[in-house]
Amino acid sequence: MLGLELAYWQETIIKLVLAFGVVLVPAGATVYLYLFKMVSFMQSRLGPMEAGPYGSLQLLAELGKSAQKEDIFPERADRFVFAAAPYVVIISSFLLALVVPFGPDAMFVNFDTGIFFALAVSSVSVIGVLMAGWASASKYSLMGGLRAAGQLIAYELPLVLAVVGVVIQAGTLNMSKIVEAQIEGEIFGWGAIGNPFILTQFVAFFIFFIAVQAELTQTPFDMPIAESELVAGYMTEYSGFRFLMFFIGEFATANIFAFLGATLFLGGWSVPPFVTDLIGIDPYSEAFNYIGPIVMITKMLLITFVIYWVRFTYPRFREDQLQRFAWKVLIPLALANIAVTGVAKVVF
């Protein structure tokens, strides 16, 4: 990229700065666009309007508010575990962003086991949630933490199993190669739009996004932080900066899961092949290192729009309904999808 030869350490520093950008900037953007504005319009109100034009500086105000709040520890809390928990959650979000490809060469690490690595590190955030729930020395927090852990274990399985369908069809775990498989793919010999896996793996797509919704503990799966029963679940005792970290972790993870979903099901950084044919550029050309991120952010915003739309529309599942839905509906469906995909892979 850019025709520059950078030393390893220079590349590492640039990547570190970019990693902060990739995690924090989209998180801020979706919080303002969807959490502040879209939900307000859905509820026939204006939302934040005071800080900056149309309240666009509201985020900075929130940041300042959280930063200057007192750092409170509950009296009987386990101070070290209590303080460490938000970091575990946010580190999990950062690790998740590592394997997302934003262009042919524009990625942090090209892991051969990309998607598998992503699913593995996404499960680490549960540990942070459990640590927060236990260390707060509060019944509400502990209940919230336990509910969150039970839910995340239950929905981790359909998430992984849904991805297996895509992996079988693409024949690889590598995120870049999954994108390539969608560019090269043809639907019965017709390759104008490639083969975005949302068409052939639509069952996996639905399971993936229901499971993501549950992993993010967004409504209708927000039993762990149900405010009418548990105040704020495992986050009850947190305030100021530490609460902000949980908050950023939650929304950053939502975006990165949307990036992952875009890569797995919507063709990732690529545009449909007929567009590149029309303009006459190679779909793997250098230019896509710059176009790719824009395409990815567009797809991410589309997916997160649906995530928040569902979040502000549906009522909450009851705890037993929630567990039953994962174990008795989603997991069998995901297994059936794997079986059908496997057979289709051999036949076609």
Added chain:
Amino acid sequence: MNLLLQAETALSETGEWIANGFFYLIATVAVVAALKMVSTKNVVHAALYLLVVLSAVAATYVILGAEFAAATQVLVYLGAIMVLMLFGVMLTRAKLGNDEELDHDQRWIGSLVGVGMLAVMSYSLWEFYQGERLPSEQSPQRTQEVALEIFSTYIVAFEALSVLLLAALIGAIVVARKD
């Protein structure tokens, strides 16, 4: 040309030096966390220290270029087993602060067994590799190769393990069902 070659060797040597440095760092973290795990007087702290040990092992796999093993380690041990363990501990006896019941007088026998294990493992590893060195130019292991090995060379072991796991699964359901 000669100069370039020299520069390249120097670079790979620094690379090796960095990898070794990180290995010792991670190994130190793992050993300290392991010692803290057995000496702490709080069940949840012990579980969290075990978590540090397991993540350090995953990091070691990454240094050795075994990405698949590392990801499996994180997914299975950190994401599933440790979460279930913490879940169980917190559900049953989640005491904050020190728990004096955790200490008992079997620690000397325990450490004796530990030292014995260490001796046997180090002796067998030493004996097997006989001072053989890992190649310094290691490329990450391809996942495809791992899969092919499992389904050709180790197919019998793989199938035996599958049957064992299935039996354990059925056993767990039978034990859990009261009706």
